[in-house]
Amino acid sequence: MEDTALCIRLLLFILLLLAAHIHHNNAEKTAGSVLLESPLFPVMEGDDVTLRCRNKMSLINLTANFYKDDVLISCSATGYMTIHSVMKSDEGLYKCNISGAGESPVSWLSVIASAVILDSPIHPVMEGDSVTLRCRKTETATDHIADFYSHGIYIGTGYNGEMTIHSVSKSDEGPLKCSISGAGDSPERWLTVTVAVILETPVLPVIEGESVTLHCRNKMATSNMAHFYKNDIFIGSSFTGNLTLQSITKSDEGRYKCNVSGGQESAQNWLDVRECPNKAIQLCSDQLPVLLYLFVRTVATILWVALLLLVLRKHHYYQDW
Structure with missing residues (x-):
């Protein structure tokens, strides 16, 4: 018995050592990862x-x-x-x-720490928007005369520390900085300008059989000429900027985008197409008259049969008398 108990204790001790060794190895593998x-x-x-x-x-x-x-x-x-x-x-x-x-x-x-800070938009701005830049000292809220620079080139002076760039274009994108006399230059800030091409598509899902109009607009372009794409495949052009998809089906579902002259392109929009509700019985808007006719005819047939059975029953009743 004593030999058996000793063997069990030795076995448990070995298992504990093995578990500690495995835990140590796993810790070494994950430490510093x-x-x-x-x-x-x-x-x-x-x-x-x-x-x-x-x-x-x-x-x-x-x-x-x-x-x-x-x-x-x-x-x-x-x-x-x-x-x-x-x-x-x-x-x-x-x-x-x-x-x-x-x-x-x-x-x-x-x-x-910088003595001069340039406040400019953190997020991208759209072509055609107006952008206001503000140059200020970090230790005071007082307005100061400031000079503004784009790509290292002087673009104007703000006598109250502000300057507005009206109707920005893609060429305005890049590093900006400002300078206050006696305080120095600000760190450069990057101005990002996005192309002003927008594709307007239905926000909500559309139903099979409906017509959908895509509208491509550009705030900067003088022409309305637009080219349309589905899943990056060209599907048509329009001189008005509008493209209508007639009687759409589920196969028309996908990613749509457009571009205008000069190669400017919109972001992609997803067009969601839903099957006609209760398609099994074809309960679509263009088939409601047919369904209504079938319903009326069925009801009329049932009433006619019921009336006929009633007449036959009365006929047999009088015969029995």
Whole structure:
């Protein structure tokens, strides 16, 4: 008995050692697998900074949580986080974690304070829109005379620190900066201008058999000539900018876009086509009269048969008398 108990204890001890060894190996495999990619060098106030959290063991972008000074600041489904127009207060220790993969080492983000800041749109602007730029000192809210530059070329002076670019075009896209006498230049900000071609399609699903009109419009073009595409395949042109699809079917469902002269192209829109409701009995709007006729005829037939049976029954009744 003692020998048996001793063997059992030795076996349990060996199993515990084996489990600890396996856990240690797995920990070594996962430790350090999560990385936070951040700027290696200091960034200037006003710049946009993108952080990326990734797992060295996977090529897929995974959902990640981002922390600054151990405080949760963002959750991203793509593993990316962008700090727009970074400020000195954004300086600090950053880290991230991925569920099931662990936590990254901390990374220090260093921000260099700038005496002059250019406020410009963070998001892309549309061709034809007006854009207001504002040049200011970081330590005061007082308005100052400022000079503005695009691609390093002087474009105007704002005597209250502001300048408006009316009806922007694609040529206005690029780096902007401003300068205040005695304070210096601002960091450059990038202005993104999107092409003003829009394809208007039905927002809600359409029913088979209906007609659908696609409208391609351009805020900047003098001509309404437009070319239309479905799933990147050319389907037609229009001098009015409108294209009508007659009696659409399920096969017309797909991604649509258009372009105008000069190669400017719209974003793609999805056209959703639904089958006619109760298609099995063909209850479509253009067949309602036929269905109504069949219904009336059926009811009339039933009534006629019922009346005939009633007459025959009375006839037999009188015969019996």
